[in-house]
Amino acid sequence: MTPSIRRPHPARPQPHPAGPSRHGIPAAWWAAFALAALGLLLAPWVFSAYALTLLVVYALLALSLAFVWGISGILCFGQAAFYGLGAYAYAVAAINFGESTGAVLLAVALSGAFALALGAMMFYGRIGDVYLGVITLVATLVLFKYANSTAGSAYAIGDAKLGGFNGIPGFPTLNVPGQPETAITGTALYGVASAVLLGAWLLCRWLTTTSFGRLLAGIRENELRAELCGYDTRAAKTLAFGIGGALAGLAGVLYACWAEIVTPEVFSLGVSAEIIIWVLVGGLGTLAGPMLGAAMLGALKGVLGSQQTVDNAVVMGALLVLVVLFLPQGVLPALQRGVERLRRRGTPSATEARSDDGR
Numbered sequence: 001m002t003p004s005i006r007r008p009h010p011a012r013p014q015p016h017p018a019g020p021s022r023h024g025i026p027a028a029w030w031a032a033f034a035l036a037a038l039g040l041l042l043a044p045w046v047f048s049a050y051a052l053t054l055l056v057v058y059a060l061l062a063l064s065l066a067f068v069w070g071i072s073g074i075l076c077f078g079q080a081a082f083y084g085l086g087a088y089a090y091a092v093a094a095i096n097f098g099e100s101t102g103a104v105l106l107a108v109a110l111s112g113a114f115a116l117a118l119g120a121m122m123f124y125g126r127i128g129d130v131y132l133g134v135i136t137l138v139a140t141l142v143l144f145k146y147a148n149s150t151a152g153s154a155y156a157i158g159d160a161k162l163g164g165f166n167g168i169p170g171f172p173t174l175n176v177p178g179q180p181e182t183a184i185t186g187t188a189l190y191g192v193a194s195a196v197l198l199g200a201w202l203l204c205r206w207l208t209t210t211s212f213g214r215l216l217a218g219i220r221e222n223e224l225r226a227e228l229c230g231y232d233t234r235a236a237k238t239l240a241f242g243i244g245g246a247l248a249g250l251a252g253v254l255y256a257c258w259a260e261i262v263t264p265e266v267f268s269l270g271v272s273a274e275i276i277i278w279v280l281v282g283g284l285g286t287l288a289g290p291m292l293g294a295a296m297l298g299a300l301k302g303v304l305g306s307q308q309t310v311d312n313a314v315v316m317g318a319l320l321v322l323v324v325l326f327l328p329q330g331v332l333p334a335l336q337r338g339v340e341r342l343r344r345r346g347t348p349s350a351t352e353a354r355s356d357d358g359r
Contacts, residue, residue, distance in 0.1 A: 012077060024209035032288065040194040049190040051302060053258050055295045056193040060200055060276040061251040062276065062294035067204045068244035071213070073220030074237060075129060078136030079248050079275050085267035086111040086249025087239045088147070091168040095160040098179035100172060101255070107253050110245050113189040115245020115352040119238040144267035153292055160349045167263030184257075193254050197291070200247055204287050207243075215242055227307070270313075277316055283330025292332055 005348055017046045028047050043052050059323050065079045078192050086107045093103035118139060122132050149165025174189060176182040185186060207213045265271070273298070282293025297316065304312045329333045 013088075015092030020232065025205060033198070033205075036201075037194075037198055040198070041067070044187055044190060046225075048259075051299075053190040053193050053254075054302075055298045056190065056197050057254045057258060058249050058278070058290040058298040059291035060193075060197045060254065061248055061275055062282065062290035063197070063200055063204060064244045064251065065246035065279050066282075066284075066287050066290035067247065068241060069279060070287070070290070071204070071208060071220070071246075072216045072237060072240040073223075074241060074244075076241070076244070077133045077272055077276070078138075078140040078269075079244070080267055080271040081136065081140040082111045082115050082245040082248035082277075083252040083255070084140075084143060084147070084262075086252030087115055087262045087266050088162075089249070090253040091262045092157045092160040092162075092169045092259050094171045094173075095168075096158040097170060097207075100174045101177045102249075103172075104174070104253050108249050109250020111252065112242050113124065116238060116242035117246075119241030119245075120234075123234040123237045123241070139270055140267055141269065141306075142267075144150050144264055146181075147264035147267055148287050160202075165264060167261050169261040171256070171260075171262075172262055174254075189254075191259060196250065196254065200250070201287060201291070205246075212239075222237045239287040246247065274316070279319050280320060281331060282335075283332040286330070286332055289332035293330070296331075322354045 002188050005355065010059050025209065026161055040056070055120065061079070061083055064082070065076060068074050068079070087111045089107035090100075094100055097103050118136070122125075127135065146166045147162065150162035151166070155162045155164070160171070162168060172180065172183075173230045174184040174192065175272060179280070207215070214232075215226065215231055215236050218229075218231075219236060223233050252266065255266070275294075278294040278297055279290040280293075281297060282291065283289025297319070303310055304310060
């Protein structure tokens, strides 16, 4: 006999555990989003906008890997490749265009296109997860070696000289569209970066609620089962990889406008490792966790950079080991569990509520 499946009565719909939602996103998430936006708005009153801008760039870069790895299940060791490509493409385009609007669009499009091409090669070629990580890492190292070897006047794209290990300085930074003489710097640049971060976070969160996002979640859990259901998992993973690459390229653009110089260090192995540490420490499988991890570790890196007693890499490695041992799901999920336990302690159980009513 086939067991029956009990379903809720149509007249009594079951409420969503997170409350009412808008466009498929729970109301609790909107509250957290508003709180984060308020925090970004008030932060310049307490901290330097210059330092905060870099932390926002780090958060956007971590978000790009959080979408590729945590949501789509694609472990990429070469997110720095798209980050650096976006920074270099912006610097070169800004010098040739003389303004930032077209340079930003070109840099983001180039980073996304490169990620799409690399992803299509790997996913349609049925490259395994281990080899996929190696290929993305090698792509980053190749770009790093090439950028270091471009010294001399022969290495130029239009009016922009690549500069080798000295990098590209003196390019036009972000400006008001249509007004190249009006540069966006300081607090204004922080505001633009914060708005971009919030928009990217909202986009990624919305994508997780669509059929495309649910397909990515299914691929992450069991790619073979998703294929047997008739879905083209290779196309979905390629598109997700391209989105992550475009977001990383956008982070590279903001970094270039913040630093006002682009060097081969943006392609370095250290940057690639830091991004992975941010995601793991913040909470793999979430979007907000990696952003929080990037902000915390980025601020710690800034503090450690002002002293010579302890090596920054040693501290980062020790933190990663401690988080993996004691907080394997990351900082944000641990905080969420702690808040949930406190909420349950403050809420009387059903038995206590009935006894109180009997009194």
